[in-house]
Amino acid sequence: MLKKIVLAIVVFGFSYSVAQAQEQRELNKEVKVKTTYQPKINKALRLGKLPVIQDTATFVPSFDYFIQAKPLSVGFWPAEIPAAKMLGEPLKKLHSHELTLAGGNYSTLFGDYRFNNQRSKTADIGVHLRHYSTNGELTLEDDDKVKPDFTEQLAEVYGTAYLDEGKISGKLFYKHSGFNYYGFPQEDDVENYLSDLFPYEEQKLNNFGLNAYYQSTFNDEEKLNFGLGLKYEHFSDDIDVKENDILLSGNAKIRRGDAFWSLGSDFDYFATTGLNDWGDNEPVTERKSMKWSITPSYLLQTGSLNLHLGVNAVLAMGDDSETKLYPDVKIDLELVDGIMSFFAGVNGDLQMNRYKDIVEENRFIFSGLDVKPSNVKYKLYGGLRGSLSSNSSFSLIAEYSDVEDMYFFTRSSVGMSAEPSGFTISESNKFEVASDDVTMLKLGAEIGIAWTDKLKLNAAVWYYNYQMDELEEPWHKPEFELDVNALYQFNKELSFQAGVNIIGKRSFYFIDSTTENGIITNAWMASGELDAVYDLNVGANYQINEHFSAFGQVNNLFADKYYQWDGYPSQGLNFLLGIKISL
Numbered sequence: 001m002l003k004k005i006v007l008a009i010v011v012f013g014f015s016y017s018v019a020q021a022q023e024q025r026e027l028n029k030e031v032k033v034k035t036t037y038q039p040k041i042n043k044a045l046r047l048g049k050l051p052v053i054q055d056t057a058t059f060v061p062s063f064d065y066f067i068q069a070k071p072l073s074v075g076f077w078p079a080e081i082p083a084a085k086m087l088g089e090p091l092k093k094l095h096s097h098e099l100t101l102a103g104g105n106y107s108t109l110f111g112d113y114r115f116n117n118q119r120s121k122t123a124d125i126g127v128h129l130r131h132y133s134t135n136g137e138l139t140l141e142d143d144d145k146v147k148p149d150f151t152e153q154l155a156e157v158y159g160t161a162y163l164d165e166g167k168i169s170g171k172l173f174y175k176h177s178g179f180n181y182y183g184f185p186q187e188d189d190v191e192n193y194l195s196d197l198f199p200y201e202e203q204k205l206n207n208f209g210l211n212a213y214y215q216s217t218f219n220d221e222e223k224l225n226f227g228l229g230l231k232y233e234h235f236s237d238d239i240d241v242k243e244n245d246i247l248l249s250g251n252a253k254i255r256r257g258d259a260f261w262s263l264g265s266d267f268d269y270f271a272t273t274g275l276n277d278w279g280d281n282e283p284v285t286e287r288k289s290m291k292w293s294i295t296p297s298y299l300l301q302t303g304s305l306n307l308h309l310g311v312n313a314v315l316a317m318g319d320d321s322e323t324k325l326y327p328d329v330k331i332d333l334e335l336v337d338g339i340m341s342f343f344a345g346v347n348g349d350l351q352m353n354r355y356k357d358i359v360e361e362n363r364f365i366f367s368g369l370d371v372k373p374s375n376v377k378y379k380l381y382g383g384l385r386g387s388l389s390s391n392s393s394f395s396l397i398a399e400y401s402d403v404e405d406m407y408f409f410t411r412s413s414v415g416m417s418a419e420p421s422g423f424t425i426s427e428s429n430k431f432e433v434a435s436d437d438v439t440m441l442k443l444g445a446e447i448g449i450a451w452t453d454k455l456k457l458n459a460a461v462w463y464y465n466y467q468m469d470e471l472e473e474p475w476h477k478p479e480f481e482l483d484v485n486a487l488y489q490f491n492k493e494l495s496f497q498a499g500v501n502i503i504g505k506r507s508f509y510f511i512d513s514t515t516e517n518g519i520i521t522n523a524w525m526a527s528g529e530l531d532a533v534y535d536l537n538v539g540a541n542y543q544i545n546e547h548f549s550a551f552g553q554v555n556n557l558f559a560d561k562y563y564q565w566d567g568y569p570s571q572g573l574n575f576l577l578g579i580k581i582s583l
Contacts, residue, residue, distance in 0.1 A: 094118055095547075095582035102551075102578025106136025106571055110578065125159040138182065138569050139561075146182040149202070153177075170212040178204040178238075181364060184411070184429035184567035197412055197428040198366050204238035205359065221255035235356040239367035240274030243355050260299040262310075267292050272355050276368030284370050289318040291352055295328060304334035304341075314350045320373050324350050327378070340386035348378045353407065358433075362409050364565060366430035374435075375404040391450040399442040406440075407433040408475040411566055413511055427511055429567055437469040454489040472527060473507035476565065480504040493543045503533040508566040533562040549580045 096118060102110040115127040133151040140146060156173035180202045211231035218225050231247040246269050253262040269290045277284040297310025310328035326348030334341045353371040379401035387393050412428040446460040462481045466474040485499040512526035539553040552575065559573040 093546075097581075097583040099581045100578060102576045104574060104576040106134045106574055108132075108134040108136070108574065108576060110576060121162065123159060123161045126157070128154065128156045128158075130154040134571070136571065136574075138571065140183075140567075140569065146180070148180055148182050150179045151177065165218055166214060166216045168212070168214050170210070172210045173208070175207040176205070177363070178202070179363060181429050182568070183364065183565065198430055200239060200367070202238075203363070203367065205235070205363070206237075207233065207235045207356070209233035221260075224252055224254045226250070226252040233356070237359070237367050240276070241272065241355055241368050242274055243270060243272040245270040245354065245356070258300060258302055260301075262297050262299065264295040264297075265293065268352070270352070270354055272370075274368050275355075275370045276366065277370050287319045287370060289316060289320040289352060291316050291320075291350065297328060304337070306330075306332040308345075312347065312349060316350060316352075316373070320352065322350055322373065322375070324348075324375065326376075335384075336386070338387070340384060342382070342384055344380075344382035346378055346380050348376045350375055358407075362431055362565065364429070364431050364568060365409070366412055366428065366432065369432060371407050371433050372405055372435065374406050377402045377404060388447075388449075392448060394447045395445070397442075397444040397446075399444075400439070401442075402439050404437050405435045406438045407435050408471065408477065409565065410434050410475050410509060431565065434471060434475065436471040438474070439467045441465040456487045457485070459484045472509070475508050476506050476530075478504040478506050478532075495541050497537075497539040497541075499537050501533070501535040501537075505532050506530045510566070528566070530563045530566065533564075534558060534560055535562070547582050549582075550578070551580065552577045 094116070096116060098112075098114045100110070100112040102108075104110075109131065111129075111131045113127075113129045117123070117125045131151075131153050135147050135149050137145045137147055153176045154173070155175075156171060158169075158171040158173075160167055160169040181200075209232060211229065213227065213229040215227040216225045227250065229247075229249040231245075231249070233243075233245045235241075235243040235245070248267040249265070251262065251264040253260055267290070269288075271286070271288045273286045275284050275287060292315045294313045295310055297308060299309075300307040308328070308330035312326040312328045314322065314324040314326070316322040316324075328345075328347045330343070330345035332341060332343045351374040353373055355369065355371075358369060358371050359365055379399060381397065381399040383395060383397040385393070385395040409431045410433065412430050412432045442462065442464055444460065444462040447458070449457045451457065460481075460483045464474075464477065464479055466477065468474065480502075481504065482502040483499070486497070488496045488498075490496060507527055507529055509525060509527045512524055535555065536557040537553065537555045538557060539551065541549060541551040543549045554573070554575045556571065556573050561572060562570055564570060
């Protein structure tokens with residue numbers, strides 16, 4: 001049975017192969033088809049993505065090395081460099097001795113010597129000697145030739161000792177000056193006219209003094225810093241006046257939080273003898289007064305704002321008995337950082353007007369002039385200060401003050417007396433004062449500019465307006481003042497200076513009169529006006545070497561004949577040439 005099946009399969013397979021072969025032979029026959037030919041191109045096979053091979057095998061490198069150390073011999077060794085230090089500006093060499101000698105027209109002589117010890121962390125000591133004299137002739141209004149015969153000498157010794165947490169400073173000085181009352185033209189054609197009220201025509205002033213002061217210097221501002229001072233001065237003239245002044249002062253200051261609390265106090269006693277109040281029915285010959293002032297204050301510093309709040313309590317006893325309380329308030333506000341700030345304040349004080357203070361302002365007063373205190377009831381001030389650029393600065397200031405018994409200088413006189421033959425006038429070339437209650441407005445501007453490293457300019461202008469209660473004018477007070485100064489450094493050795501000082505017109509009063517045949521027939525009080533002052537000065541300095549320099553100065557270049565006080569003309573064009581020696 002199995003054999004039959006196998007045989008059937010073989011027969012069937014053979015028959016199928018024969019049939020297929022027959023069919024293949026039939027497909028190879030040539031067939032011709034007549035129709036229109038239309039070729040057709042199949043689309044190309046495109047690969048959509050690049051093939052990516054992912055390698056799953058990993059390889060970790062592993063290596064080893066060995067260095068054979070071998071020293072290399074060299075012949076260079078670097079030098080040791082010291083540690084760097086932060087240094088400031090190099091210190092300029094100090095000269096312990098400096099001598100200046102100069103002379104000029106009008107018989108002018110000038111000498112100045114200064115000694116200072118070298119830099120020291122423990123003490124500074126100095127000596128100063130000075131002489132100045134001038135005695136050239138001046139021409140008065142009536143063409144009289146007069147000599148001022150002015151001399152001044154000064155000798156002083158000063159020093160400071162530095163302690164661990166404080167310092168002690170002191171000074172001992174003597175000053176002498178002498179001069180003639182050369183002013184006021186005498187009218188030779190008028191008998192008994194302008195007769196001098198005082199029997200002297202020259203004056204000598206002597207001033208001796210010493211002071212000592214201790215001030216603590218704690219670095220910790222939360223510790224109480226304090227200071228104590230003592231000052232004594234003796235002042236006298238060559239006639240009768242003697243004045244002694246003793247001043248005790250103290251201050252204390254401590255920080256609490258952002259603010260400082262402070263307290264200051266002055267105890268000032270002075271006694272003046274030889275006064276000559278000839279215009280009073282009860283002449284005053286001496287004056288003894290004591291002024292005690294206490295000034296507590298609170299200072300707040302917060303960023304751009306500084307605020308000072310305080311009072312000034314004044315108690316005056318003796319011949320000048322007063323009790324006053326004045327405000328002492330200041331504010332400083334920075335409007336633009338580093339460019340502009342606003343400041344304002346209000347204060348006041350009782351000015352005692354000692355004889356020494358008055359004669360230093362106008363040395364042509366008569367000996368023994370007694371001036372009562374001036375009460376500055378209040379002074380309001382404010383303004384702006386700032387920088388126009390990195391090399392310039394400015395300030396604008398306005399002040400308004402109310403003052404009782406402000407004094408003004410006038411020529412001494414006792415008025416006029418009628419005689420059978422006419423009038424007799426008694427007047428002097430020495431000054432007294434007239435007092436009045438005044439309100440004063442003061443406006444000012446200051447500017448400093450460094451145009452270049454070689455050229456610098458400073459200028460200041462002030463305007464004054466007085467409202468008088470009784471007096472007609474503020475005698476001898478100008479309406480405005482102008483100061484301009486320039487410095488030009490031509491080179492390392494040579495420099496030039498120039499300046500102009502302008503003082504406005506000033507009013508004064510005098511006794512005017514009419515005469516017939518040398519006899520005064522009528523007289524009355526009148527006011528006059530002093531011309532404005534225009535004083536131009538130039539100078540130069542030449543540094544010969546480290547130890548020697550030469551200088552020259554010319555003042556009143558326009559030779560303007562101006563008056564500082566009624567009847568007292570100033571020098572015309574005057575010059576000073578000198579040398580300076582530094583060792």
